[in-house]
Amino acid sequence: MWIINERGEQVFAQGQSAWAAAAQQANLCPAFKADDEDEWVADQAISCYNCAYRRWTQDSFVCCKPSLRDKSSA
Amino acid sequence: MHILISIDDTDEMKRDGIEVRGTGELAGMIAARIEERGWGRCEPVTRHQLLVHPDIPYTSHNSAMCFAAHIAAHRLQDITALAGDFLWAESAPGSDPGLCIVVPERVLMPGWLMSFAFMAKNVVLTKDEAYELAGALGIHLSEHGGTGDGVIGAMAGAGLRFSGNDGRFRGKLKFKSADNTLTVREICSRTIVEQVKSIKDGRVLDWEERVLLGEGPKAVLMNGLAVMLVESCTGDESCWWQTCSKSQVKAY
Numbered sequence: 376m377w378i379i380n381e382r383g384e385q386v387f388a389q390g391q392s393a394w395a396a397a398a399q400q401a402n403l404c405p406a407f408k409a410d411d412e413d414e415w416v417a418d419q420a421i422s423c424y425n426c427a428y429r430r431w432t433q434d435s436f437v438c439c440k441p442s443l444r445d446k447s448s449a
Numbered sequence: 450m451h452i453l454i455s456i457d458d459t460d461e462m463k464r465d466g467i468e469v470r471g472t473g474e475l476a477g478m479i480a481a482r483i484e485e486r487g488w489g490r491c492e493p494v495t496r497h498q499l500l501v502h503p504d505i506p507y508t509s510h511n512s513a514m515c516f517a518a519h520i521a522a523h524r525l526q527d528i529t530a531l532a533g534d535f536l537w538a539e540s541a542p543g544s545d546p547g548l549c550i551v552v553p554e555r556v557l558m559p560g561w562l563m564s565f566a567f568m569a570k571n572v573v574l575t576k577d578e579a580y581e582l583a584g585a586l587g588i589h590l591s592e593h594g595g596t597g598d599g600v601i602g603a604m605a606g607a608g609l610r611f612s613g614n615d616g617r618f619r620g621k622l623k624f625k626s627a628d629n630t631l632t633v634r635e636i637c638s639r640t641i642v643e644q645v646k647s648i649k650d651g652r653v654l655d656w657e658e659r660v661l662l663g664e665g666p667k668a669v670l671m672n673g674l675a676v677m678l679v680e681s682c683t684g685d686e687s688c689w690w691q692t693c694s695k696s697q698v699k700a701y
């Protein structure tokens with residue numbers, strides 16, 4: 376479901392139209408945070424595609440959620 | 450006087466526990482301040498998608514926000530100052546905000562502006578190119594923090610709004626209907642929507658045609674109008690049409 380790119384970023388491997396998979400991943404993710412509704416593109420409210428921590432790329436998106444390590448040291 | 454106010458690159462990635470206002474919200478706040486001061490009447494904000502590319506330092510989606518305002522000509526300088534000061538004060542730390550203000554009636558080569566704008570959806574453009582064009586067309590372009598790279602997207606946003614054929618209107622369309630259906634006439638009289646069109650073939654629906662209302666439909670900018678897109682209805686024989694979903698209008 377995820378791959379690591381050359382910058383060490385976590386990239387969604389399914390592209391920009393895998394609606395069910397993106398919803399499934401968001402439902403499993405404790406860091407999910409809805410972006411502004413104007414930036415939503417998925418019909419399922421809880422979807423990585425609607426998350427404030429996703430950064431779109433040309434083919435998919437990078438997950439920029441804060442890591443558990445960052446949270447514990449904050 | 451009719452003007453276009455466009456901003457870009459005012460936000461940064463949301464951090465845990467910290468709320469960051471989106472560029473659309475800031476655009477709406479500038480519009481509200483113009484109206485509160487009695488300086489003009491503002492139209493709804495539109496969101497314009499620009500190129501997503503590794504060479505562009507966007508935050509998460511690279512979209513610009515723009516709105517039109519109808520103002521008294523002598524308020525143009527006040528509004529330019531208000532918008533600029535607002536971006537300095539309210540943009541997120543680490544962002545690169547840009548402001549563009551266009552007076553459409555004074556743009557003698559509108560095709561140049563629209564070409565720049567549509568190129569920004571497909572090609573990496575530079576600040577120098579934005580400033581060169583702004584100078585040639587007499588367009589206000591200013592930086593309000595960081596690298597100021599947001600001027601590129603701000604001018605693109607203004608050009609796309611100027612074209613009348615790009616972007617989605619900010620905010621959900623809100624309706625009240627007992628059976629969750631309304632006629633086109635009712636939709637147009639109760640919301641910003643000016644026309645309802647079939648997404649399949651672009652046919653404009655008649656006033657009395659009835660539409661089943663889905664979750665949070667959006668209006669898009671087409672031929673200078675706020676257009677609600679609909680598709681053939683499935684499963685409800687009392688309606689021929691239903692509103693398009695977010696995934697269907699994401700390309701606009």
